[in-house]
Amino acid sequence: MPSSEKLKVMGEMLLRCAAVSQVLASEPCPELSALQAKMRDTEKVTEDVLARNSELTEANNKGATENAHLRRRLDELKMEIHQTSASRDKAMAELGKLEKNFNDYRALARAEAARQHEEGFKHALRQAKRFCDLKGHEFDVGMDFYQGQYMSYDEMPEGAVPDEEVEDTMAEEDEDEAETQQEDTRADERAEAEADLEIDLTGTNAVGPTAGAPSP
Numbered sequence: 001m002p003s004s005e006k007l008k009v010m011g012e013m014l015l016r017c018a019a020v021s022q023v024l025a026s027e028p029c030p031e032l033s034a035l036q037a038k039m040r041d042t043e044k045v046t047e048d049v050l051a052r053n054s055e056l057t058e059a060n061n062k063g064a065t066e067n068a069h070l071r072r073r074l075d076e077l078k079m080e081i082h083q084t085s086a087s088r089d090k091a092m093a094e095l096g097k098l099e100k101n102f103n104d105y106r107a108l109a110r111a112e113a114a115r116q117h118e119e120g121f122k123h124a125l126r127q128a129k130r131f132c133d134l135k136g137h138e139f140d141v142g143m144d145f146y147q148g149q150y151m152s153y154d155e156m157p158e159g160a161v162p163d164e165e166v167e168d169t170m171a172e173e174d175e176d177e178a179e180t181q182q183e184d185t186r187a188d189e190r191a192e193a194e195a196d197l198e199i200d201l202t203g204t205n206a207v208g209p210t211a212g213a214p215s216p
Contacts, residue, residue, distance in 0.1 A: 095190060102186075 143152050144162040156162075 091193070095193065099186075099190075 146156045
């Protein structure tokens, strides 16, 4: 085949190929459109996921900061409770010491009062013997006056009280009542002190971390 014919045939084939390519390019492709739509949906979902992840990351950082703050506050409260308990124990120990010292002092005071009473009684006996010239008479501690009569305790009716002991008994009862009132007052003050310490401790324990705090 002559060269001119070959060129003519090649040119015609090129034109036909170009025409076929143009026709194919102009025809719609359903698969491609579907893929493009899926790609757009995927891109949108990806953007939403990234935005949500950013929000969650920010919330997690904020929660971690708040949790650290609550942990510090919890440690402070534990320290305050420990200090309050130590102060309460110290106060109770001091109160116990004061009470023991008071009881010891009261026992010593009673012993001293009894000693002074005995010394005064002996002193009065010596003066009575000297100034009243009671020679030949010895005082008998087993004798006393009952209804104006001098008799032994065995001669007195059962349960009888000597004449002078009536007033002494009333005075002792008044003294015992006063001591009882003082002891009741001290017991009430001690109970109030313990209640105040217990209220302070309970009030401190009632303060705690906010419920629902995020975990680290």
